[in-house]
Amino acid sequence: MISKEDYLCSICLGIFIDPCRLKCQHVFCQSCLLDLIDFHNIKYKCPMCRVEFINKENPLIIDLELQAFVQNNFPNQYQQRVEEQKIIRSLLPNELKIEVNYGNYYKFEDDEDDGLQHQWTVHVSLDYTKQSDKIALNNLDLNSLIKNVTFTLDETFFPDVITVRQPPFLLTRWGWDVFTIPIKIKFKKEHKIQPIELEHHLVFEDDGIEKRQIVKIDISNLSQFQVLKQNSQQQLQQQQ
Numbered sequence: 001m002i003s004k005e006d007y008l009c010s011i012c013l014g015i016f017i018d019p020c021r022l023k024c025q026h027v028f029c030q031s032c033l034l035d036l037i038d039f040h041n042i043k044y045k046c047p048m049c050r051v052e053f054i055n056k057e058n059p060l061i062i063d064l065e066l067q068a069f070v071q072n073n074f075p076n077q078y079q080q081r082v083e084e085q086k087i088i089r090s091l092l093p094n095e096l097k098i099e100v101n102y103g104n105y106y107k108f109e110d111d112e113d114d115g116l117q118h119q120w121t122v123h124v125s126l127d128y129t130k131q132s133d134k135i136a137l138n139n140l141d142l143n144s145l146i147k148n149v150t151f152t153l154d155e156t157f158f159p160d161v162i163t164v165r166q167p168p169f170l171l172t173r174w175g176w177d178v179f180t181i182p183i184k185i186k187f188k189k190e191h192k193i194q195p196i197e198l199e200h201h202l203v204f205e206d207d208g209i210e211k212r213q214i215v216k217i218d219i220s221n222l223s224q225f226q227v228l229k230q231n232s233q234q235q236l237q238q239q240q
């Protein structure tokens with residue numbers, strides 16, 4: 001028999017919504033995980049069994065099969081959770097937790113003329129951590145908020161400071177060896193979002209490396225955010 005107890009999130013004690021399964025097989029709502037785990041750390045622990053994971057192992061992928069199961073078997077409770085999520089959405093905070101995805105692609109090629117054997121492409125892009133944030137902001141592409149991205153290369157390169165002004169924010173070069181690339185993401189002036197700075201150490205192995213960091217940005221000056229706040233205030237007034 002299907003028991004509701006087996007489909008409750010042990011963080012919020014509600015029925016799963018946007019369930020994510022960690023590698024230890026424990027399942028939590030996506031928003032619960034995001035609120036509980038500090039993704040600034042390289043490592044985080046499962047809230048149930050304390051098994052440790054590293055940040056790269058993305059815990060935020062929704063188990064769609066489980067999601068459909070919950071929706072079909074507990075339609076009332078599920079609908080109630082959806083309504084709760086709607087309220088949470090209208091309470092979208094000024095600060096948004098976003099994902100910075102970065103890393104480098106790598107290709108080994110032998111070029112006998114100048115001895116440069118390593119082709120690499122360093123790249124950076126932004127994404128949402130919560131599906132509900134994305135829906136609340138009307139699928140706004142976070143990368144469209146970026147004014148430019150500056151990559152600072154080893155001084156043997158000329159030029160060694162390169163600014164990319166439109167997406168995709170990436171840069172391809174040939175080289176002899178690995179080094180660390182400071183990356184600075186600047187946002188368009190009107191958004192008044194603080195720049196994001198990070199560093200990437202090139203990896204010349206396999207196809208390269210992908211990394212992920214969670215950062216907070218202040219979105220209170222975004223027009224999309226202001227529209228959202230106005231709408232939810234109007235809704236509140238109508239209800240009163």
Ligand SMILES: [Zn+2]
Nearest residue numbers: 009012029032
């Ligand atoms: Zn939960």
Ligand SMILES: [Zn+2]
Nearest residue numbers: 024026046049
């Ligand atoms: Zn666990």
